[in-house]
Amino acid sequence: MIQARDLAKVYGAKTAVDGVTFTVHPGRVTGFLGPNGAGKSTTMRMIMGLDAPTRGTVTVNGEPYAKHRAPLREIGALLEARAVHPGRSAYSHLRALAATHAIPTSRVDEVIDMTGLGAVARKKVKGFSLGMGQRLGIAAALLGDPQVVILDEPVNGLDPEGVLWVRNLVKYLASEGRTVFLSSHLMSEMSQTADHLIVIGRGRIIADAPIQDILDGRGEIRTRVRTDRPEQLAALLAREGVSIRAQERELLEVSGLEPREIAQTALGAGVLVYELTPLTASLEEAYLELTKDDVEYRSETSHAHDAGPSPERAAAPAAVQGVQNQEANR
Numbered sequence: 001m002i003q004a005r006d007l008a009k010v011y012g013a014k015t016a017v018d019g020v021t022f023t024v025h026p027g028r029v030t031g032f033l034g035p036n037g038a039g040k041s042t043t044m045r046m047i048m049g050l051d052a053p054t055r056g057t058v059t060v061n062g063e064p065y066a067k068h069r070a071p072l073r074e075i076g077a078l079l080e081a082r083a084v085h086p087g088r089s090a091y092s093h094l095r096a097l098a099a100t101h102a103i104p105t106s107r108v109d110e111v112i113d114m115t116g117l118g119a120v121a122r123k124k125v126k127g128f129s130l131g132m133g134q135r136l137g138i139a140a141a142l143l144g145d146p147q148v149v150i151l152d153e154p155v156n157g158l159d160p161e162g163v164l165w166v167r168n169l170v171k172y173l174a175s176e177g178r179t180v181f182l183s184s185h186l187m188s189e190m191s192q193t194a195d196h197l198i199v200i201g202r203g204r205i206i207a208d209a210p211i212q213d214i215l216d217g218r219g220e221i222r223t224r225v226r227t228d229r230p231e232q233l234a235a236l237l238a239r240e241g242v243s244i245r246a247q248e249r250e251l252l253e254v255s256g257l258e259p260r261e262i263a264q265t266a267l268g269a270g271v272l273v274y275e276l277t278p279l280t281a282s283l284e285e286a287y288l289e290l291t292k293d294d295v296e297y298r299s300e301t302s303h304a305h306d307a308g309p310s311p312e313r314a315a316a317p318a319a320v321q322g323v324q325n326q327e328a329n330r
């Protein structure tokens with residue numbers, strides 16, 4: 001388990017992490033999602049004791065990283081900056097790491113197998129592709145058979161097969177009861193990998209909830225309706241809490257009503273409906289909604305469209321914030 005309490009990091013005039021409080025639980029994959037510059041790597045470095053917090057605390061299984069006697073056995077990490085001697089082979093790199101942490105050499109062979117590095121393990125690291133480098137970083141992270149695994153952007157530079165491999169690996173590690181915390185700026189990747197999401201923007205936690213809650217928290221049922229009499233149907237459906245937008249000819253987008261109610265109303269009035277499609281918000285949409293005020297760099301034009309919270313934003317993250325508040329109150 002990883003517990004951060006009011007964790008902050010300030011570099012000169014720049015607040016990279018602005019007092020974050022969260023818990024990463026064992027037995028599930030927790031995604032750490034945020035746009036570039038949101039503070040993900042800085043938070044992970046503080047977890048690993050590589051950066052000292054300006055304020056607050058972070059513990060791994062109850063202790064700060066540096067207090068663990070055998071940290072590599074407690075927590076394994078792949079962080080963005082890897083220090084691997086380019087003239088060394090993957091095998092000798094892992095062996096040296098194992099030797100300095102009293103890890104048996106047999107474990108080196110195990111992690112080489114697990115990460116699919118067998119064919120290149122004796123080759124020099126300087127010839128490695130980005131993908132092989134990532135696999136080697138993951139092998140090093142798993143060397144101590146740690147209960148807690150932290151991976152910073154693990155799918156960066158991987159081909160589709162590699163991405164799938166990471167996805168299956170982290171799910172497997174979580175199924176063994178380990179704490180798995182991985183960062184990404186890609187919502188699409190997280191939606192296929194993580195069970196739980198912590199979303200960060202401009203150094204602050206925006207959401208901390210199961211993926212499904214983040215989606216459901218939008219609380220909006222939208223339906224695409226095609227009908228030959230859009231005006232008549234819109235008039236029949238109109239009431240408080242229902243919003244209807246005419247899209248193109250014969251196409252309406254209706255919010256606030258279940259598809260079944262729409263169909264019943266149309267049937268009762270003898271109006272032909274030839275499409276009824278429920279539109280669930282994709283995780284991508286939910287993410288953009290959650291982070292739209294928190295992207296560090298944005299164009300003037302996009303800013304001009306965001307003058308204040310939209311009704312969806314006000315309604316949406318209620319469930320998400322509920323979870324966040326519970327977290328803060330613990």
Ligand SMILES: Nc1ncnc2c1ncn2[C@@H]1O[C@H](COP(=O)(O)OP(=O)(O)OP(=O)(O)O)[C@@H](O)[C@H]1O
Nearest residue numbers: 011014016034035036037038039040041042043185
């Ligand atoms: N050593 C440092 N000195 C000054 N500023 C820093 C330092 N490290 C990070 N920052 C700044 O802190 C902010 C957060 O950076 P961080 O690398 O933690 O973000 P991130 O979410 O990991 O982003 P990315 O996905 O781009 O890696 C950024 O504005 C970054 O420029």
